[in-house]
Amino acid sequence: MRTHPSGPRQRFVLPTALAMLALCVGQARLQAAEVAAAPFKAPYVPSSDAEPLQEVPSVADPAVRQMRSLRAAQAAAPRDLPAAIRLADAYVDYSRQVGDAHYAGYAEAVIAPWMSEPRTPAVALVTQATILQYRHQFDDARALLDAALRSDPRNGQAWLTLATLDMVQGDYPAAGKDCAQVAGSAGFDWGLACSANLRSYLGQARQSLALLTQAAAASAGAPAGYQAWVQGLIAETAERLGDWPLAEKHHIQALTLLPQDNFLLVAYADFLLDRGRPREVLTLLADHAQSDTAFLRIALAHSLLHSADAPRYTWIMAARFEALTLRGSDYFGREQARFALQLQHDPQTALDMAQRNWQVQRAPWDARVLLEAALAADQPQAAADVLEFLRKTKLEDPVILPLASQLRERLRQFAGGAP
């Protein structure tokens, strides 16, 4: 334990990951990911002023300059709600884009004065709901959206956020109603994209693809964020249909529109991992190790490549999850289950996490990690809920459905008394 503040301690070499992690529990202090292999440093004083220590948002990024000017405007008029909402929304958007939760926290602080008012304005409720949704506090987010819609029933953002929430949680009938409300309040094209997205989860991926292609054609001139969103949905739907070349084309188009977007980068990285192309993942995510979701894909790629660095990446990922657990965050079920299964080779832990996660979110990836863990742990009965969900929703997916078939077969063998 390094607690005595007497000065730099000797540097020591990275021991085995688990032993080190045991030492570090309670502190989760590790060498930063970016720093080249091996030595694990105690606190130190750099020897040169030129030593780079940390990447931070750069004013060269227009989004950062935009946030700075909104921050200045808000500071000049601290009681001005529209100014606060503009700043908070810019923070949330940036947080999502770069996969950095700090900015969701900054956004929360900006609207906090209105959240503590007895009659919170609907716009503030919706922004706060988005922050909570980002943190996977879905029940709390839903309560705020309901309240916002009671006072402002035609709030398009509230309906769209609710549709998103219902899709993430697998309540597709409710999401269908939300999308209809989106069309009525945010406009036809938004409603169209919302419904098209929904259909890709309901065994109608072909229709979804046709509608999304239509939406994409109509989106020329729309903001890059909207166009990239539609391109990303097309890629996802093409994957659902097993059309890999089409999926890849649209992953790349989405990233051409928003090259730094964490969500799009991670989706493409998953595509590449599934196609057996881990080397490309390392190139794709080289500058994005800060994001935990991106970091997991980097660690998975190293593992698939059997690279010498693989244990180090696994170890750092474990420490990052440990730090998250320490602060009481538990919204990483999907990623943690995948980590436990594929990098720690611990199917039982993976299954436990995947089952807990399934109680909170039910997107296709959540189904997939649970099925993979149930197969690896040879506990097909643990997947019963997911199998029933897939039967009811008719989800198409060339990766998930074969997993489901194997599990059903295993269940039949169990029922027939086979070992």
Add this chain to the structure above:
Amino acid sequence: MKRAWLAALLIASTAHAHSASDAYLTLTVGEAAAGGVIHGQWDIALRDLDFVLQLDDDGDGRLTWGEVRRHLADVERYAFAHLRVEAGTRGACTIKPTSRMIDGHADGTYAALFFDVLCPRAAAATLDYDMFFAIDPSHRGIVVIHGGNDVATAVLSPQHRRIDLPR
């Protein structure tokens, strides 16, 4: 602008893992610390400090040791304005910064502030922490206390800013 924001909402749909802001406060109290002095090490993410104090002087998106070093006095002033230790009715304890270094964590590089806490005679002490809460309510101060052979941990949040330190 409005439309771009709407798009962002939907993209945010699926699960994201993300590092939020943590600071690590390691304290050695009681017998472990000679002479009743509490020794502390406070690790604060350079990313967080850059947001409040704008450390990136040349705006290139990369903090160097030179930039951090030039701001260390500001960093120390800012941090210690948000940490108090009190010894009940006997009044405030004195926090005395001792040294400043750099420390690596899994999610980035941190400033490591070392300090001693001197309390009036032997008295039960309470620690109050409110760094970053006003600008980021999701910030957490993760405290690890070493006392003799025991290790205790606590997580400080806007709802839970105060802990009693064991003697």
